[in-house]
Every structure is written in structure tokens, then in C-alpha cells.
Amino acid sequence: MRNRITNIIIVMAIMTLTSCVREELLSSSRNGEEGESVKVELSFKIPPASSPQELQSRSMSTDNAFSVEFFKEASLTKTRSGEVAELYNLWLFQFHSDGSIHGSPQQVSDQVTMVNEMALLNVTLRVGTDQTLYIVALGKKVTVASNLMEVRTIKELENLQLDYVDNRNGLYYSRITNESEIPYAGAAKGISVNKTGNSDNGEIVYGTPDGFSGGIEVKRLVSRITLKHKFDVTENTLEGMRLLKVPTKLCINPASADKDVIDNIPMADLESDNAFGDADKDTDGFFTSQWYVAQNKQGTISDIVSERDRYRKVTDGSGKAPEAGTNIEAWSYSKSDRKLYTVHQIYVGNNNTNNFDVEINSYYDLRTIINSVDLNDGRIRSYTAVQKVYLSSSSYPTSSGSGTGTITGKTNVYFDAHYGWRPVIIYAQGRKVTVGIYKDAQCTQLANMNSATENWLQLSAYPNYTEVVRNGGANVLTNQIETNIFVPTRFKLYLYADEYITDENGVITDPEFDRNKVYNAATNYLPTNFVSERTLYVKVTTEDITAEGTSQKREGKYTIKQKQGHYVGLFGGEIENGQYTEGLIIDAFNENNFQIDDEIATAFYMYSGYYNVMTNYVWKEGEDPETNYRSFMNGKQATFNLATNPKNYVVNNGQESIIPPMRKINGNIDLYQYNYYNSFQARFCHDLNRDKNGNGVIDYLPDDPEKNEFEWYLPSTYQAFGILTSAGTIIYDAPNALALERNATLATGWMMEGGGWYSSNTGKNSWKWVRCVRDIPVPPERKTGTKVTTYIDNGDTYALIDLSTLPYGITDRTTAEGKTELYEELDLYSYSTKGTEYDPENPQKDASQPLGKKVFRGRKNYPPSKTTTTVTLQTLVSSFSSPRFIVSPTDVYNDGDTKSNSASSILQDTEGTPQSNSITMTWAEANGRLNTANSQGWNIPSKAMNTGCYAYKGKSGKDEPGSWRVPNSRELSMILVFAHELERFSSETGFQKLYEAKAANYLSNGYWSSTEQSSTLYSLDKATSGLIDVNYGLTIYEGANKTSTDKNRLRCIKDIPLN
Incomplete structure (x- = not known):
């Protein structure tokens, strides 16, 4: 009896003690109904950043030229008592054990002050067990294209891509430049939220002792890379530092994000704003270059046994370092010849020999003395700077000026009727570069961005329209961009062309034809010769940046033309009450035949992509004929299915060298995976559309025309017949692809010659050209017939x-x-x-x-x-x-x-x-x-x-x-x-x-x-x-x-x- 009383007293004492702590081990009783809202105090903290120098370090010595070592930052050793940190844009997510959202996401605070890297928040949570709490602090500079309020699962949250890189006139920089701008995230799993007493208060209870930490740890979502360096090469002058192979997106939890998400984050080379004068040195005589970047884990290469083997040559691919590994390049030029450069390469990782992992919540503090130009060292290479402008246009460019450089590009290249995109490629060093769009051939009057007849062509530093939208939309589309290039760079600006399917008043135009003449519609590699076209001009100016104040300029002027789409009749939309509901526009040429990038070769033909696969994306054998009929009258749905591949078929069977595998991100094929030269038929037309809302996909919303983005597609058999019937003496060259498959190996095309339909290239692995079409609303008078x-x-x-x-x-x-x-x-x-x-x-x-x-x-x-x-x-x-x-x-x-x-x-x-x-x-x-x-x-x-x-x-x-x-x-x-x-x-x-x-x-x-x-x-x-x-x-x-x-x-x- 005495033992029993003693046990009761002990239990009561434990219960009394646990009631004083809101966040602790699992309580013996649970209160409140599942899903009931309660107010709780939530504590969280920032753990120390990892320092790779603890893994391995190598000291410098006088006989080890150009050696890199880790150093310990002095500020990390000082006491943190009383330190204050600020977290901005704080969000809280509560998830069930199955990963689904419990309640709704909460933006709990714009700013939270953390003392000694700890903080306490009063928040409202839902009663429940075996849950996950997620805290995300985006910080001052990080943005996300998705609406966080729409997150419904942990996987959605962890697959989000956060934007932290800026494109400044074609050059990339990290927005995060100091500790106060860092984003954070962290989670606690297996927790319970209970109601306490009869009030609306509650408590957070951790499920196991291992999970109890007195608060949720929120880790830095970036790596900090710091390079302290001295330059001790007397015959050269240090000009700049660049950080290469940096993922341009952050993930909230890279370890849990889907692999295809991580693998398909684009990379960029980040510039540095550092200056290298005596006044810019640290007190120890070193210069400091620093970047805050996303995680990039490239693993350990066991074959690398010494620091001198830690390289990869960009010229020939030699070297054992991973191609996608994050690395620093130090650029210096010869004092005797400004165009001769020496480049020193420094890879970043968890050691300075064979590891190439750059991880979140880690500080990589490196120090080196650049004191060698030995080209036998694989980390050192020479480079001769070139000055060149490459832009494909309708005619050969003109050039003028006393400056050096080549003005070039492919000719007879037009923008087609669909939304257009084209790079302006510039190789420059030590120059100011200005690119402008002009309305006159002499390039004296910039195009008016407020004029409907002149603003159809715009200029941007962003490489795709999704990035344009996410970074300001129309505000980042302009008629002129100016930038300064110091380190030798091949960089790009981008021309964006609007659709050209009507005149400036929105009226469909019909060319005038002579029945006694034959007209070619994109034959013999030439654009359609009978449609209207519009013209603007692009001038690229490069100007030397010299300390003496003298200047030499080089100008190139390009003629940029766009072909109008050709209206072929009332063959768009669906057939209702005996006729199609909309008109149909066909584009003006086989665009994939034309080169727009000097480093990417064209592929003249395109393929189905589904060889030895019967997708059923177009029709299903044995399906109700009425169902199949809906797919045949209009190729839009079939094109969308073939392009987005919802059943995840292999698309490159037999054409691996031309068509890369499809990569799915968050369930969608990467919109910018394919370029004009390595796509397949349906995907080519799909990618001509524009991501107007910036969500990274082309939204096909047939029942919501205002929000629908999927407009250009492959014609169906019915629509091809319509094109041919309205052709008269127009010739469409052979054979063009259809939104059609006959079986696993056959996919018929259409043509004009030989009776207007059949060609020998019926196989899915037989080449075809691609002409895309678009529905267009028409006035009542155009609906009186057809x-x-x-x-x-x-x-x-x-x-x-x-x-x-x-x-x-x-x-x-x-x-x-x-x-x-x-x-x-x-x-x-x-x-x-x-x-x-x-x-x-x-x-x-x-x-x-x-x-x-x-x-x-x-x-x-x-x-x-x-x-x-x-x-x-x-x-x-x-x-x-x-x-x-x-x-x-x-x-x-x-x-x-x-x-x-x-x-x-x-x-x-x-x-x-x-x-x-x-x-x-x-x-x-x-x-x-x-x-x-x-x-x-x-x-x-x-x-x-x-x-x-x-x-x-x-x-x-x-x-x-x-x-x-x-x-x-x-x-x-x-x-x-x-x-x-x-x-x-x-x-x-x-x-x-x-x-x-x-x-x-x-x-x-x-x-x-x-x-x-x-x-x-x-x-x-x-x-x-x-x-x-x-x-x-x-x-x-x-x-x-x-x-x-x-x-x-x-x-x-x-x-x-x-x-």
C-alpha cells in the first residue's frame, strides 16, 4: 500500500511539473477535438552554420603555389549573448501525418526579432496528433512565384522554387548580400497540438525525446561562400571574380524536394561587385569576395587525390571535377596585352580536394594567394578575349565605327506569326554595351513602347517569358538596355516578339492573289512570300571602357522582320451547327530550320517522339466514334496531350541524339527543356505559346478563354484539309506534321504536292516539318459560309x-x-x-x-x-x-x-x-x-x-x-x-x-x-x-x-x- 501511495505522489508531481511547460514530451491525456483551433506559444531557433574547415583543411606554404585553405571566421568565435537577428516574411504551415495541410497556411509575421538566435511566437494551430509544423521565413529579398496560401501538401511546399537571383542587364547577381537578408526554414515532425483547460489555449507536445529540442530549428536556406585572396602575379592585373554553376532557385528543403525538381533548376554564373584597389583591402591585406547561393551538391570524386587535380577545363572538358560543380574564377589580364587573360579556378566543397558539395546552412570560408601562372596546373588556363555580336536577322547586318569586333549572324531569319524569342549574343570584355530597338533603318529613333505599331518587339535581360513575368512583366520589357562588361563574357539579351495575326486594328487581313501564279508557303527553306510583314531595327553598340577616357565604338545594325500569320478560313475551334466556330491562322515558315544561336546547330527536321508507342492521346481504338470525332476536328487537345505526355511515355525512342528525355517538374514537363532544334513535333508548337501568368507552365483552359495560354498547336487532319482547300495555288512544302497517330509506328503528315495529302514519310521515326496553327475569333460576315x-x-x-x-x-x-x-x-x-x-x-x-x-x-x-x-x-x-x-x-x-x-x-x-x-x-x-x-x-x-x-x-x-x-x-x-x-x-x-x-x-x-x-x-x-x-x-x-x-x-x- 505504501508503494502504491508513493507511486501516486510521483505521478502527480510529474504532472504538476509538465503543466508548467507548454512544449515538452507527449502528455498522458489529450484534450480538444481534432481540428479545433487553439492559441499556443511556438518557439524556434537558428542553429549554428556548418563550417567545412572542420572536415579537412590544408595550410598554405611557400612551396605550394596557388593553394586554397579554409579559415575560421573570427566573428563566429565570439559570444552570442545579446545578439539580435531579424527574420522577415514568416509563414507557418501545419500538416497531417499523411502530408496534407491541416487548416490553412498562415503568414504570421512580417518581421520577427530573435535574441541569441531564438524567438517565441503566439500563434493559432489546430488540435491533432502526429503532425508536422513548418516555419518558412522568406527574408527581405527572396520571392516565390506561387501563392503560399495555396499550398496543400508538404510535398508542394518542399518542391517550391524560391527566386533569389537578379538579372541586371544580362548579368546575374545574388539578391542576398548580407546576413539580414538570408531566408530560413525548418520543421518539427511527430508533434501533437492539445487544448488545455476550458479556454481556447493549447500546447505543442513533442512525440519523442529525440524530437524534443525546445523549439523548431530553422536553418539558413543558402550557403555563404567567402573567398579572401591576395593577387601576387606581377605581370597581370586582377580584374574580377565570378562564381560559376550556381542554381538560380532555392528550395525550402533540398533534401526532401523531388529529384527532378533539383535536377532541373537552371544554373547561372554570378558576378561580383568587388573592387580591387588598395583601399578595398581588408586589414590583413587580403581582398574579400562573397556570395550567398543555393545548395549545389555534386558529391565526392574519389579519383581526385590532390588539390592540383581539383579542376575541369571549360575548353575541352578535361579534368575530374564535376561539370556542374560550383567554382570561383579569378580573371586577370596581361599588362602587356589587354586581351590576354589568365583564369584561376577554385572549386567549392566540404573539403579542398575531392568533395564538391555546397550545402545549405553552411559557410565556406576560403583563403588563397594567387601567385602562379603555371598552365601545367589544371586549375589555371589562358584565354584570349574576343569582341563579337551575333544576332540572326532578315538581312546581313551593317557595321561601323573604329572599335574592334565582329558583327554577324544568320540571315533570312524572321520572327514568325506566333510569340517570338531570340537571343542577342554578345562577346565582350572591358566594354559598355548598349542594345536598342529602333523604328528607322538609321537607328536614330527608339521604338515607342506606347505605340501599337512599334512595341511588338521588346528587349529583356531575362531568358524566358516566365522569368519576365516573375520579375516585373511589362516593366522589364524595354526598348534599350545598357550594361558594363569587365570580365570577358559571353552574355545574352533577349528579343521578345508579340503575335502577328491581324493588322494593328485587330482586323484579319487577306493577301491579294493572282490565280495564274503559284505562291510558296515556306518552301525550299524560305518563309512564306505572300503574307504581310513588319519591320523594326536593332542597334548594338560596344564602347571601350578605358582609364584614359578615350573611347572607341563599334556599331552593328540589324533589320528585324516578322511575318504575319495567314488566315486560311473558318477551320478553328470546334464544329457546331454545321460549321467551325472560329477562324484558323497558320504560321509563315518552318522555324526550326533557322539558326539563332551560334553555339547550337540546327536540326532541319522534327519527329513524332513516340516511336513504338501508341499513346491514345489522339484517338482510342474501340472508343465511341463520336468521342474520337471531337479529337479529329481540332488538333489542340491532341497536341497538348502529346506535348505534355501525361502518361509519361518515353519520347525519344530511336532519336536519343535529337530529342532529350522529358523531365517532369511538379508533374509538368519543364517548359524550357527544349529549344528550337531538339524538340519534337507537338512539343515544338506547344512551346511557341507564352506563359503569361509566370507559373512555369502553359495553361490549357478551354473553358476560360481569358486565362487560357495554349493557343498554337498542330493541325488535325480535318484542319489540314481546310488549309489545303483554301490554298488555291499556294504550295505547302512536304510533309508537315499533324496532331495524329495511326498506330505505334505510323503518324501521317500533310502536304500540297502529290494530290494534297499523302507522303512517303508516314513513320513516327520519319522526318517531317512543323507548321503550327492558331484559332482566332472572326466577325459575323466571315461566318456566313464555310x-x-x-x-x-x-x-x-x-x-x-x-x-x-x-x-x-x-x-x-x-x-x-x-x-x-x-x-x-x-x-x-x-x-x-x-x-x-x-x-x-x-x-x-x-x-x-x-x-x-x-x-x-x-x-x-x-x-x-x-x-x-x-x-x-x-x-x-x-x-x-x-x-x-x-x-x-x-x-x-x-x-x-x-x-x-x-x-x-x-x-x-x-x-x-x-x-x-x-x-x-x-x-x-x-x-x-x-x-x-x-x-x-x-x-x-x-x-x-x-x-x-x-x-x-x-x-x-x-x-x-x-x-x-x-x-x-x-x-x-x-x-x-x-x-x-x-x-x-x-x-x-x-x-x-x-x-x-x-x-x-x-x-x-x-x-x-x-x-x-x-x-x-x-x-x-x-x-x-x-x-x-x-x-x-x-x-x-x-x-x-x-x-x-x-x-x-x-x-x-x-x-x-x-x-
């Missing part, structure tokens, strides 16, 4: 395709001029299967006899090519569609009937015996010609037969033979594009669904057009047919055999007057 509606002809109601608002590519075929161009007059013969003409001396049953009558037939036609110099009637018939035509509601048999007939009066042999008609037929039969036309060229006159469309008499049989005709390839493509909409009017018109195949190739039965493959001898027996596949959409195949080996179906059209 649609399906109904029309009453001869008392019958038909479905009508109205193309009257196409900007080009239409000709009224009901006028006398239109008919003369379209038709040719032929002798009419009777039917035969081979087209053999009847010989009275040798009578045959299967032969054609003259009927003593002249009839009109659609002229043989073929598409123009990029080598076409003379436009003929044949190319005009192929290139231009009727602006309005009705479509036969059913497939037409070879005898013009719409039903099967075993005894067709039209298909009689020479003995008068009728034959069975057929739903499929040869090209000649479809076009009302003797079957000998199947093997004859376009220039050989044919005889006519009363077959195919020319025998069709309309729904009620009231029309005269010859009233209907076979569509050319472009008119057929419109029937295929609008097939779904034509069917919508079936109750009024009796329109029957087009035949659909499920085919593995192009050779399945489709529908004939009147267009032959080309005028060349090798294609005399080839013509164009079209097909709808139930899965992957539309196909126009220019290589269908006109003879009996390929028999296709037939839909006929009849031209309807415009008025």
Missing part, C-alpha cells in the same frame, strides 16, 4: 456545302467563265469495261461504240507543285473549289443509279445485253470516261461514257445527265470534313452516312475525286481518293490506281450559283 446547310434544287432538298467565305481557293463554276475553265467537250461512247473501241472488222461484246454526240466532262486535272512555273487549266481545276455545291445523298453506282441493278440499261454490251451495276468503280467510270483513261496521261484526250456522276440525275431523277460531276480532291476533302454535319440533315435531305472503313492502310475502298496525282509520266495511272476510317479519321490518298485494281465509291456534287 458550313453545311440545306438547299432546294429542282424540288428536292439537298445538303449543301457553302465555301463562299474561304479567303482563297474558290471559283464560281456556274458562270460562263467558270464552266469554260472546268469542262472540256468530248465524244460520247457506249459503255465497256476496258474502254476498247469497237472494231467492225473484229466485233466484240465488251467494246465501246461512238454514239454520235458531244458531251461535257470535267477537265482532267492535277495539283500544282513548288516547281510549277505556268498555271494551266488543269491546275486551276484542281486548285479551286466551287463556293457552293450540293452533295448526292447516297453513294452513286457506276451507271448513275443509287440502287443495285442486275440489268442496267446504261451498262449494255454491243449486243444490247444489260449488265449489273456496281457500287465501286474505276476512276474513269466515276468521271464519265472510257476506261482507257485510267492509263492515259492528263494531256491525252479521252472519250466519254455516260457513267458515274455524269449519269446521275439527282434524287428524283429530274436532272439532265451531265448536271452533276465528280468533286476534285479539295471538294472531296470538304465532304469528308463535313460528313458528320451532312448526316445531321438526313431527316430533311435523306443524306446517308458515308462509307467508313476500318483499315490498316490507305488502299481500302474510299471515294474517288477527279484529281489525278500529277502531270509526270510515273503517275499516269494514279488519282486521288478519300477515305473515312472509323478510328483515325480522314485520309486523302493521291496514289490510288485508276485501273481495275483500285475500285472506289462515288459521291457526286452539283454546283450552285452564289446568288
Whole structure:
């Protein structure tokens, strides 16, 4: 009994003691409801910074030239009693055990004073167990693009990237320059928050003795690198220090951030503002250069055994130090020749031999005497400074001035219609550099940034638009930048071009075309030659910085042009109520062919990126046809899926040397991973869009047009047909990529030559060029056509395709001029299967006899090519569609009937015996010609037969033979594009669904057009047919055999007057 009483007293004493401390070991009782808010006192502290000199140090000696050692900073040894530190912009996060947010993030204070590196805060937390508390103090200078109030998980918080580096006119500096600006963060895990008593007060209880520290430790999120140095090379003058390979983003907890986040933080080389005169020396005779930077852990290289082996040559990559290791370069120039430099390299790490880790909450205090120019030491190299400006432009730049340097760049390079980006690359040393945008060729008047006609081109020091937005948006886009370059530097400024899709008043413009000329749209590596363009000028001036006050300047003037996008008609948005909802713009050239960086070679072609992968990003086999149809009408969603790769397929199969692996950051592909030369088709168009809100991704918000950023994309098959139909005599060079895949290995492209669709480069690992498109709202007058509606002809109601608002590519075929161009007059013969003409001396049953009558037939036609110099009637018939035509509601048999007939009066042999008609037929039969036309060229006159469309008499049989005709390839493509909409009017018109195949190739039965493959001898027996596949959409195949080996179906059209 005595023992029991003693135990009770002990327990009561312990409980009394623990009630006096709010933050201690887990209490035996828990109070309050889960999630209930309570007020608590939260203490936190800053632990001492780690000092690598404790790991290894090497003393300097007179016989060890250019040696680096760690030193101990005197201020760290003094007592901290009464020291005061300030923490700014303090945030508190409370998380459940599963990592989800408990409550909401709190910005608890703008400023907290810490005495002896400890502080106490009164905060409100939520009752709960096994939780994590996170404190983040961003400091005075650090910013974050994300809204911290929107953080919902620990992983989101730890994956955030904090901005601490400034770009000053093309040169990078750390914003953090002293201890008071350092950001901090820290967490305590396994804690409980309890309510105490009946009030709203509570306590924080730590779960284990190991976790109890009397407060949360908040560590410095940066490393401090200090180099104390003397320069003892008599023949040289020290000019500057630079810190290379520095991550430009901080992480709140680099150890817990996802690896892809860490791996994909861009690096920069930081400048130093240090001066090196006698007045700048410390009391010990050393100069001091210092940087506050992000963590960069590159590990230990065991092969490095001495300090002299601690190097990597930037010239040839030799040396064992890691390429991405943080290192200091000391630049000095020869007193005898200003352009000759010696560079001393000092790597930073946890020792001064083989470790290359630069860690947060660590101070790296280094000291050296630079007293050697021995080039046998791998840490020392020579460099000859160059002066050069490189900017690609539309024409060769002009240069002037007495200063030295090269003014150069690729020529015939334009900005395209989409958002543009281009570096101004400058190699300079000891010079003031000024770059300006001007409106006149003499470069005397800077472009007016408030003028809509002049501010389409802007200049910035930031390398991508995300950084532009995050660092001030329009405020950091300017018409002129000036900077001073002391240490030899290859640095870049950047030109940003706005979209160019309308005139300055926002009006879509249509070029004026001559039907008798062929126009090239980005052929033979040249930009489109018929669209409008706008021009500004860039002048780059380099001016020597000399102590004597004399100056020599070098000027380069560049002509910068931008091509306007070409409006191709109402083929953007989605198809609703018989027509597309928006217009479509296509860009002006194959931009990936043009070099804009002197150190990056172009790749002339692009690839699908998904070889041996069927992504289902475009269509799914067996999916409801209506679902697949939505993907085919517009390529935007398919392009976005292919570009962002949500299923994380390998994208570089077979093209590893061209297409890098995709790298995901926070679940998204790095927006700036690819440049113009090593991307893949869908990603190329995706990256032409602009990150307008600065969140690091292109937001695709189809239901929120105001916030949607995804505008440029690959065209779908339907849209490619629209581009071709409105092309007229415009030639689009071969073959261009589509937002399409047929299977794991095939992805068809589109082109103009050879019938306007098919090319041999159908494989996913076959090259294609890329032309991107964009939806654009249009005024009501442009929506009066390019649609399906109904029309009453001869008392019958038909479905009508109205193309009257196409900007080009239409000709009224009901006028006398239109008919003369379209038709040719032929002798009419009777039917035969081979087209053999009847010989009275040798009578045959299967032969054609003259009927003593002249009839009109659609002229043989073929598409123009990029080598076409003379436009003929044949190319005009192929290139231009009727602006309005009705479509036969059913497939037409070879005898013009719409039903099967075993005894067709039209298909009689020479003995008068009728034959069975057929739903499929040869090209000649479809076009009302003797079957000998199947093997004859376009220039050989044919005889006519009363077959195919020319025998069709309309729904009620009231029309005269010859009233209907076979569509050319472009008119057929419109029937295929609008097939779904034509069917919508079936109750009024009796329109029957087009035949659909499920085919593995192009050779399945489709529908004939009147267009032959080309005028060349090798294609005399080839013509164009079209097909709808139930899965992957539309196909126009220019290589269908006109003879009996390929028999296709037939839909006929009849031209309807415009008025």
C-alpha cells in the first residue's frame, strides 16, 4: 500500500511539473477535438552554420603555389549573448501525418526579432496528433512565384522554387548580400497540438525525446561562400571574380524536394561587385569576395587525390571535377596585352580536394594567394578575349565605327506569326554595351513602347517569358538596355516578339492573289512570300571602357522582320451547327530550320517522339466514334496531350541524339527543356505559346478563354484539309506534321504536292516539318459560309456545302467563265469495261461504240507543285473549289443509279445485253470516261461514257445527265470534313452516312475525286481518293490506281450559283 501511495505522489508531481511547460514530451491525456483551433506559444531557433574547415583543411606554404585553405571566421568565435537577428516574411504551415495541410497556411509575421538566435511566437494551430509544423521565413529579398496560401501538401511546399537571383542587364547577381537578408526554414515532425483547460489555449507536445529540442530549428536556406585572396602575379592585373554553376532557385528543403525538381533548376554564373584597389583591402591585406547561393551538391570524386587535380577545363572538358560543380574564377589580364587573360579556378566543397558539395546552412570560408601562372596546373588556363555580336536577322547586318569586333549572324531569319524569342549574343570584355530597338533603318529613333505599331518587339535581360513575368512583366520589357562588361563574357539579351495575326486594328487581313501564279508557303527553306510583314531595327553598340577616357565604338545594325500569320478560313475551334466556330491562322515558315544561336546547330527536321508507342492521346481504338470525332476536328487537345505526355511515355525512342528525355517538374514537363532544334513535333508548337501568368507552365483552359495560354498547336487532319482547300495555288512544302497517330509506328503528315495529302514519310521515326496553327475569333460576315446547310434544287432538298467565305481557293463554276475553265467537250461512247473501241472488222461484246454526240466532262486535272512555273487549266481545276455545291445523298453506282441493278440499261454490251451495276468503280467510270483513261496521261484526250456522276440525275431523277460531276480532291476533302454535319440533315435531305472503313492502310475502298496525282509520266495511272476510317479519321490518298485494281465509291456534287 505504501508503494502504491508513493507511486501516486510521483505521478502527480510529474504532472504538476509538465503543466508548467507548454512544449515538452507527449502528455498522458489529450484534450480538444481534432481540428479545433487553439492559441499556443511556438518557439524556434537558428542553429549554428556548418563550417567545412572542420572536415579537412590544408595550410598554405611557400612551396605550394596557388593553394586554397579554409579559415575560421573570427566573428563566429565570439559570444552570442545579446545578439539580435531579424527574420522577415514568416509563414507557418501545419500538416497531417499523411502530408496534407491541416487548416490553412498562415503568414504570421512580417518581421520577427530573435535574441541569441531564438524567438517565441503566439500563434493559432489546430488540435491533432502526429503532425508536422513548418516555419518558412522568406527574408527581405527572396520571392516565390506561387501563392503560399495555396499550398496543400508538404510535398508542394518542399518542391517550391524560391527566386533569389537578379538579372541586371544580362548579368546575374545574388539578391542576398548580407546576413539580414538570408531566408530560413525548418520543421518539427511527430508533434501533437492539445487544448488545455476550458479556454481556447493549447500546447505543442513533442512525440519523442529525440524530437524534443525546445523549439523548431530553422536553418539558413543558402550557403555563404567567402573567398579572401591576395593577387601576387606581377605581370597581370586582377580584374574580377565570378562564381560559376550556381542554381538560380532555392528550395525550402533540398533534401526532401523531388529529384527532378533539383535536377532541373537552371544554373547561372554570378558576378561580383568587388573592387580591387588598395583601399578595398581588408586589414590583413587580403581582398574579400562573397556570395550567398543555393545548395549545389555534386558529391565526392574519389579519383581526385590532390588539390592540383581539383579542376575541369571549360575548353575541352578535361579534368575530374564535376561539370556542374560550383567554382570561383579569378580573371586577370596581361599588362602587356589587354586581351590576354589568365583564369584561376577554385572549386567549392566540404573539403579542398575531392568533395564538391555546397550545402545549405553552411559557410565556406576560403583563403588563397594567387601567385602562379603555371598552365601545367589544371586549375589555371589562358584565354584570349574576343569582341563579337551575333544576332540572326532578315538581312546581313551593317557595321561601323573604329572599335574592334565582329558583327554577324544568320540571315533570312524572321520572327514568325506566333510569340517570338531570340537571343542577342554578345562577346565582350572591358566594354559598355548598349542594345536598342529602333523604328528607322538609321537607328536614330527608339521604338515607342506606347505605340501599337512599334512595341511588338521588346528587349529583356531575362531568358524566358516566365522569368519576365516573375520579375516585373511589362516593366522589364524595354526598348534599350545598357550594361558594363569587365570580365570577358559571353552574355545574352533577349528579343521578345508579340503575335502577328491581324493588322494593328485587330482586323484579319487577306493577301491579294493572282490565280495564274503559284505562291510558296515556306518552301525550299524560305518563309512564306505572300503574307504581310513588319519591320523594326536593332542597334548594338560596344564602347571601350578605358582609364584614359578615350573611347572607341563599334556599331552593328540589324533589320528585324516578322511575318504575319495567314488566315486560311473558318477551320478553328470546334464544329457546331454545321460549321467551325472560329477562324484558323497558320504560321509563315518552318522555324526550326533557322539558326539563332551560334553555339547550337540546327536540326532541319522534327519527329513524332513516340516511336513504338501508341499513346491514345489522339484517338482510342474501340472508343465511341463520336468521342474520337471531337479529337479529329481540332488538333489542340491532341497536341497538348502529346506535348505534355501525361502518361509519361518515353519520347525519344530511336532519336536519343535529337530529342532529350522529358523531365517532369511538379508533374509538368519543364517548359524550357527544349529549344528550337531538339524538340519534337507537338512539343515544338506547344512551346511557341507564352506563359503569361509566370507559373512555369502553359495553361490549357478551354473553358476560360481569358486565362487560357495554349493557343498554337498542330493541325488535325480535318484542319489540314481546310488549309489545303483554301490554298488555291499556294504550295505547302512536304510533309508537315499533324496532331495524329495511326498506330505505334505510323503518324501521317500533310502536304500540297502529290494530290494534297499523302507522303512517303508516314513513320513516327520519319522526318517531317512543323507548321503550327492558331484559332482566332472572326466577325459575323466571315461566318456566313464555310458550313453545311440545306438547299432546294429542282424540288428536292439537298445538303449543301457553302465555301463562299474561304479567303482563297474558290471559283464560281456556274458562270460562263467558270464552266469554260472546268469542262472540256468530248465524244460520247457506249459503255465497256476496258474502254476498247469497237472494231467492225473484229466485233466484240465488251467494246465501246461512238454514239454520235458531244458531251461535257470535267477537265482532267492535277495539283500544282513548288516547281510549277505556268498555271494551266488543269491546275486551276484542281486548285479551286466551287463556293457552293450540293452533295448526292447516297453513294452513286457506276451507271448513275443509287440502287443495285442486275440489268442496267446504261451498262449494255454491243449486243444490247444489260449488265449489273456496281457500287465501286474505276476512276474513269466515276468521271464519265472510257476506261482507257485510267492509263492515259492528263494531256491525252479521252472519250466519254455516260457513267458515274455524269449519269446521275439527282434524287428524283429530274436532272439532265451531265448536271452533276465528280468533286476534285479539295471538294472531296470538304465532304469528308463535313460528313458528320451532312448526316445531321438526313431527316430533311435523306443524306446517308458515308462509307467508313476500318483499315490498316490507305488502299481500302474510299471515294474517288477527279484529281489525278500529277502531270509526270510515273503517275499516269494514279488519282486521288478519300477515305473515312472509323478510328483515325480522314485520309486523302493521291496514289490510288485508276485501273481495275483500285475500285472506289462515288459521291457526286452539283454546283450552285452564289446568288
